[in-house]
Amino acid sequence: TRRTTNRRSIRKSRIKNTPKFYMITYEGNMPFAKQTKETLHKEYKIPKKNIIIVKGYAIDKQTYTHTNVIYHGIRDKLLPKMIQGNEDAYYIEDDIRFTENPFDIPKKDIVWSVYRNGSLESKKRVITGSQAIFFSKKAQKLLKKHMDESRPIQIDGYFSKFSRQMKDNKKLTFHQMKPKIGYEEDHQSLISKDKDWKRYKKPN
Numbered sequence: 001t002r003r004t005t006n007r008r009s010i011r012k013s014r015i016k017n018t019p020k021f022y023m024i025t026y027e028g029n030m031p032f033a034k035q036t037k038e039t040l041h042k043e044y045k046i047p048k049k050n051i052i053i054v055k056g057y058a059i060d061k062q063t064y065t066h067t068n069v070i071y072h073g074i075r076d077k078l079l080p081k082m083i084q085g086n087e088d089a090y091y092i093e094d095d096i097r098f099t100e101n102p103f104d105i106p107k108k109d110i111v112w113s114v115y116r117n118g119s120l121e122s123k124k125r126v127i128t129g130s131q132a133i134f135f136s137k138k139a140q141k142l143l144k145k146h147m148d149e150s151r152p153i154q155i156d157g158y159f160s161k162f163s164r165q166m167k168d169n170k171k172l173t174f175h176q177m178k179p180k181i182g183y184e185e186d187h188q189s190l191i192s193k194d195k196d197w198k199r200y201k202k203p204n
Contacts, residue, residue, distance in 0.1 A: 019087065019103075020051070020052060020089045020090070021046065021051045021052065021090045022052050022054060022078050022081060022082045022090065023036065023037070023052065023053050023093070023094055024056050024073050024074060024077075024078050024091070024092075024094065025054070025055060025056065025094040026055060026056050026057070027055060027058060029094055030055070032094055032095070034053070036096060036185070037051045040096075040098075043098070044101060054077050054081060055077070056070065056072070056074070056077060056078070057073050068152035070155040071147070071153060071154070071155050074091070074155065075147040078091070079143065082135070083140050086137065087137060088134070088135070088136045089135060090102065090132060090133070090134050091133045091135060092131065093130065093131045093132070093184075095131065095185045095186075096131045096182055096184070096185075097183055097184070097185045098113075098114070098181055099181055100181040101181075104181075105134060108134075108136075108173040108174060109135070109138055109139040109166070109173045109174065110133065110134065110135060110136070110163055110173070110174045111133070111134035111175050111176075112127055112133050112159075112174075112175070113134060113182065114131035114180050114181060114182035115129035115131060115176075116128045116131075116184075117129070119178075120160065120174070125160065126156070126157060126160045127159070127163075128156050129156060129184070130155055130156050132181075138172065139166070139172050142172065146162050147162075
């Protein structure tokens with residue numbers, strides 16, 4: 001039937017290989033990051049060796065500020081490890097909790113799977129929240145070059161800018177999961193305000 005054919009077509013368009021997950025965190029939040037790793041392993045059978053925790057920088061209010069500390073950590077520490085892995089991979093934050101299978105996503109260069117709100121199709125063309133983003137090998141290399149050439153800024157705004165440019169210039173394919181397939185688990189955050197947790201907690 002037509003419905004069966006459509007389902008087969010969707011399956012063929014999904015990612016085939018199990019990607020690794022690269023998680024950014026900081027020293028004070030390492031226990032929570034390890035808890036997140038255990039959760040991903042138990043809920044989605046992701047091998048622990050495929051969930052790599054990367055410790056970023058601490059805020060020093062000089063080079064590493066509340067605004068740019070995540071950017072520096074990804075550019076200098078996480079992304080080189082991801083590229084060295086030489087395979088498609090997920091960037092995740094240490095508070096990520098998936099509500100659906102993170103592997104069940106379209107086969108695109110960039111897939112923004114979990115976020116807070118916003119869209120590249122909106123007037124502002126900004127997505128807030130970068131809890132989980134899938135990057136192909138090609139996307140990773142372009143991302144590193146772009147980050148090296150850009151000014152360190154707040155990471156959500158930066159990822160939105162990068163995705164917009166790559167999408168508009170047809171250098172990379174892009175997809176935003178709607179609805180999103182996860183949320184943020186409440187914890188002590190390096191950059192998020194406590195009041196945010198009331199707005200972006202686990203959906204009912």
